[in-house]
Each structure stands twice: as structure tokens, then as C-alpha cells.
Amino acid sequence: MTKPFRRKAIAVAFAVLGLTLAGGGIAIAQPAAQAPGQPAARASSSQPAVTAEATRSARAALKAGVGTLAASNVGTVVNANGTKARGTGYVIKYGTGQYEVQYGYVVSSGVYQATIGRPDACCIPPGGEIVVAPRLSTPNAVFIQTRNSAGTPVDLPFHLVVHTY
Template identity: 70%
Template sequence: MSSFFRRKAAAVTFAVLALSLAGGGIAVAQPSAKAPQEAVQPAARGTSNQPPVTAESARSAKAALAAGGVTTLAAANWYTVVNSNGTKARGTGTVIKYGAGQYEVQFGYNVSAGAFLATISRSDSCCIPPAGEISVAPRLGTPNGVFIQTRNSAGTPADLGFTLLTHTP
């Protein structure tokens, strides 16, 4: 009797395997050389490049580092609230506006190993901020700078106010 159940279990196992292979098959994803352009978000197309560091920006960054006078910091959090026109509303750092939706915030210390968090906001206590998108990254070529891009909901660069939080390890 036990051999009957063993044969029946083996038959059922082979039947399930055969039905799985015949009915569902095995799908193997083939890697593609390039993602289709439709799969890329509209806001991400061609907007990931930072503008070149200007002479004014380099001078400002060096002056901020010299004025900071701090070479090693304990872990610290700093914030900066920036208006849509590129002026600093409150917080730390110096703001430079490059073009539509492109900003740089410079600090008096090296933030290249830090973490950054940015959100679209208003500097006043009124109302909900406009809808949009924001990206933040370390500023290339400036160890004490953070680069921010803001876009409207359609992905077009737009001047939007924001709040930047910087954490240095």
C-alpha cells in the first residue's frame, strides 16, 4: 500500500511539473542594452547636468570655507529656507541662483560626505506650496556646496521655493 502512495505522489509531482512547464512556461528576462525613451520620466530627460562652476561661485565657496574656520564637525543638522527668486529667507548658507529652477547653497564647511533632504516649500506661514518636483545632489567641484533643481509638475524647470536640510557626519 505504501508503494502505491509513493507512485501516486511521484505521478502527481511529474504532472504538476509538466503542467507548469507547458501552461505557464518559464520566462527569462533578456537584458536590454538601453531602456526605451518612453520609460524615462519626462523630468529626467537631459536635466541631470549641473551648470559649470563660475568664478564667482568658486570665490564664494572658498570664502565661506575660510570664514567657517571649522575643519572637523560633530554630526550636525543645518537647514536653509530659500525663496523662489533665490534669496535666503532664513537658516544657514549662501544661495546662488543659476537659472530657472537651478540653485546652489554653500556652507562654511565641507558637506560632500553629508546627506541632503529638500522639499518644495514657502518661506511664509501661509498656504500650501505649489506642486512640483525637487532634486538635490552634492555640488560638483565645490565640496561645501549643494545643488538643487526644482521643476513644475510637468517636469519643466521652474523657480520654486524650497527647504534644504543638510546632515554632516
């Protein structure tokens, strides 16, 4: 009588293990539930495709510049509409809250710091978020995205500092 009981216990143990693993797989496959009071999902974190114009201007900037630079700090202040207020670099605006700043030398291994900030000496800048990353396929450029506090892409002015070494 103990032998059939052991066989059933082993079968049940394997069934429970199988269902646990299958249930875990189903739970992992489902999207994460949004907690109450949390903001909506963030906008896409992918960069727009590099345009032919951006590639031409990046090559021209590298050709005009040194190509590589020992150690330097450069700063760029950009208006919300994508025009450069002051500093170095060439600014390209791709879409709402998407900017590229190109330099005359390679910055892909540098350190980037950006903050939302007005180009003039007046007032406190609007609240929001900013992210900065190396520009894909462009070693002399930096990609910047700006968003409002809810995570929606929005055009905001910003200050960018690039440190290369």
C-alpha cells in the first residue's frame, strides 16, 4: 500500500513542479501591471534614425575639427526650438524633445551631463526630465531627449556639458 502512495506522491510533486514552472513562464510573459498613482509608461527610449544630412554634417565637423582631442570640457546651451544659444557644437532637432549636438572631434567615450535650463539669465526653467546618450553611428555627437514631468516628450531648453579624456 505504501508503494502506490509513493508513486502518486512523486507524480503529484512533478505535476506541481511543472505547473509552477509553466505558471511562472506565463507570469513573465505578461506585461508588468502599472501600480496605482504611477505615471503612464515612458515614451520610447530609442533614437531616431541617423539622417543623411546628419551624417554629412558630422563628417564635415570631424574634418574641420581635430578629430580627437586630449582632455577637454565643452558646453552647449540649446533653446527649446533646437537652435544653439551659445557654446560649441552644431545642433540638429529631430522631433519633439529630440536633439543631437555634434562636435568637431570624437566624444563617444566621453562623459555627458545635461540639465534643463533657460538660455538667458531670467527665471527658473520649466520642470521636466532630460536624458543624454552617445549618438548611434555618430562618434562625434550626443543625443538628448527632453520630457515633461509626466514623461511626455516636449521641447525644453537645456545645458549640455561634454567631458572628453
